[in-house]
Amino acid sequence: xxxxxxxxxxxxxxxxxxxxxxxxxxxxxxxxxxxxxxxxxxxxxxxxxxxxxxxxxxxxxxxxxxxxxxxxxxxxxxxxxxxxxxxxxxxxxxxxxxxxxxxxxxxxxxxxxxxxxxxxxxxxxxxxxxxxxxxxxxxxxxxxxxxxxxxxxxxxxxxxxxxxxxxxxxxxxxxxxxxxxxxxxxxxxxxxxxxxxxxxxxxxxxxxxxxxxxxxxxxxxxxxxxxxxxxxxxxxxxxxxxxxxxxxxxxxxxxxxxxxxxxxxxxxxxxxxxxxxxxxxxxxxxxxxxxxxxxxxxxxxxxxxxxxxxxxxxxxxxxxxxxxxxxxxxxxxxxxxxxxxxxxxxxxxxxxxxxxxxxxxxxxxxxxxxxxxxxxxxxxxxxxxxxxxxxxxxxxxxxxxxxxxxxxxxxxxxxxxxxxxxxxxxxxxxxxxxxxxxxxxxxxxxxxxxxxxxxxxxxxxxxxxxxxxxxxxxxxxxxxxxxxxxxx
Numbered sequence: 001x002x003x004x005x006x007x008x009x010x011x012x013x014x015x016x017x018x019x020x021x022x023x024x025x026x027x028x029x030x031x032x033x034x035x036x037x038x039x040x041x042x043x044x045x046x047x048x049x050x051x052x053x054x055x056x057x058x059x060x061x062x063x064x065x066x067x068x069x070x071x072x073x074x075x076x077x078x079x080x081x082x083x084x085x086x087x088x089x090x091x092x093x094x095x096x097x098x099x100x101x102x103x104x105x106x107x108x109x110x111x112x113x114x115x116x117x118x119x120x121x122x123x124x125x126x127x128x129x130x131x132x133x134x135x136x137x138x139x140x141x142x143x144x145x146x147x148x149x150x151x152x153x154x155x156x157x158x159x160x161x162x163x164x165x166x167x168x169x170x171x172x173x174x175x176x177x178x179x180x181x182x183x184x185x186x187x188x189x190x191x192x193x194x195x196x197x198x199x200x201x202x203x204x205x206x207x208x209x210x211x212x213x214x215x216x217x218x219x220x221x222x223x224x225x226x227x228x229x230x231x232x233x234x235x236x237x238x239x240x241x242x243x244x245x246x247x248x249x250x251x252x253x254x255x256x257x258x259x260x261x262x263x264x265x266x267x268x269x270x271x272x273x274x275x276x277x278x279x280x281x282x283x284x285x286x287x288x289x290x291x292x293x294x295x296x297x298x299x300x301x302x303x304x305x306x307x308x309x310x311x312x313x314x315x316x317x318x319x320x321x322x323x324x325x326x327x328x329x330x331x332x333x334x335x336x337x338x339x340x341x342x343x344x345x346x347x348x349x350x351x352x353x354x355x356x357x358x359x360x361x362x363x364x365x366x367x368x369x370x371x372x373x374x375x376x377x378x379x380x381x382x383x384x385x386x387x388x389x390x391x392x393x394x395x396x397x398x399x400x401x402x403x404x405x406x407x408x409x410x411x412x413x414x415x416x417x418x419x420x421x422x423x424x425x426x427x428x429x430x431x432x433x434x435x436x437x438x439x440x441x442x443x444x445x446x447x448x449x450x451x452x453x454x455x456x457x458x459x460x461x462x463x464x465x466x467x468x469x470x471x472x473x474x475x476x477x478x479x480x481x482x483x484x485x486x487x488x
Contacts, residue, residue: 241354275434
């Protein structure tokens with residue numbers, strides 16, 4: 001990147017990135033390749049902070065190498081702000097402001113108010129767009145009036161991005177790792193919001209920056225767009241789908257002799273409603289994004305890609321070797337398909353990407369799988385990938401509970417295992433039948449089995465690298481694969 005930031009030395013950002021939750025390069029040797037100031041939010045100064053956005057380019061020095069760009073919004077104050085000591089980045093001299101103390105702006109309610117007021121101003125501009133001289137552009141859609149009198153609260157749970165709630169009114173997600181081009185979380189929410197989907201948090205607006213002249217009549221002159229943040233409906237009273245599933249499984253395991261359908265916390269009805277919600281979301285996406293009918297060669301290419309991922313996984317998880325033949329046989333059945341239909345999908349769907357509200361299920365976070373490059377996340381895929389992700393999540397939930405209860409009673413382990421299997425089978429079945437509108441066809445089952453197997457391989461690699469004591473969960477599922485069906 002060119003046009004360096006006028007402020008801090010690169011090592012200031014190096015020290016800061018190392019202690020953040022959202023920096024993806026932890027444990028890898030890196031250096032700061034460049035820092036670029038992309039803009040200042042309107043309305044700063046006059047006793048409050050100046051709020052600027054820098055893009056920090058990180059270069060990795062290990063064998064994989066490569067670079068990544070991270071967004072660092074900063075609140076600049078002339079004097080120290082002790083209330084923000086936990087978010088301190090550094091202090092230096094800025095040509096425009098003199099000596100400043102810099103803090104991560106997302107921790108500062110004064111700074112966050114500038115974002116909210118800029119989005120509000122955008123709603124009153126022609127076309128709902130507010131463009132700053134630097135190239136920052138605030139976009140608004142819909143009729144919602146923002147609550148400008150509320151204060152901000154930074155969420156502590158997210159890792160790859162940062163989310164800030166504005167009272168009970170709205171939620172802003174700031175993308176930390178920035179990639180040029182369209183962010184599917186914004187583009188998908190935009191389409192679903194305009195289509196009136198009831199199964200998402202409505203999009204209110206977004207912020208992007210154009211590296212060029214936004215008024216140019218040529219694509220080359222306009223330059224590259226980088227999307228920095230999105231503002232959406234805050235589902236304050238919503239319950240996390242994963243936590244609800246865990247609670248249901250705990251309830252079952254705490255009951256003495258009840259079956260899953262008899263337990264007070266039976267989740268099957270919710271699983272069915274979630275299947276219906278996903279079906280409706282997929283239908284809207286198919287209507288508003290390109291849908292392709294691909295031939296048998298595409299089904300074969302999908303099998304090849306799954307086999308390659310298995311080859312790579314075998315180097316990381318040697319225990320997969322004894323199951324490799326069965327996994328490959330599952331992939332090979334794809335080659336008999338006459339083709340497959342692909343469309344815009346979620347791409348990283350599991351129970352943790354769902355929220356239960358008083359008005360029904362909502363699906364969130366349409367960014368796709370974070371580890372994949374943006375160009376891959378924008379590729380259309382089969383909706384059965386999303387279904388497979390949900391089935392694996394329903395299978396995981398009771399097994400995570402099983403690991404945490406009754407460890408002091410090994411004699412009850414066989415009964416717990418039976419009840420866990422019963423919960424997983426019941427909820428997978430209700431979700432799948434509701435999604436498919438009945439039993440899946442033979443072709444759909446071939447696709448689903450292959451995507452489930454592919455997801456299992458991914459899980460074994462992820463757990464081996466991140467939670468080695470949990471790798472037994474997907475490995476056990478690989479062992480069961482083929483021996484069971486989610487029969488109605």
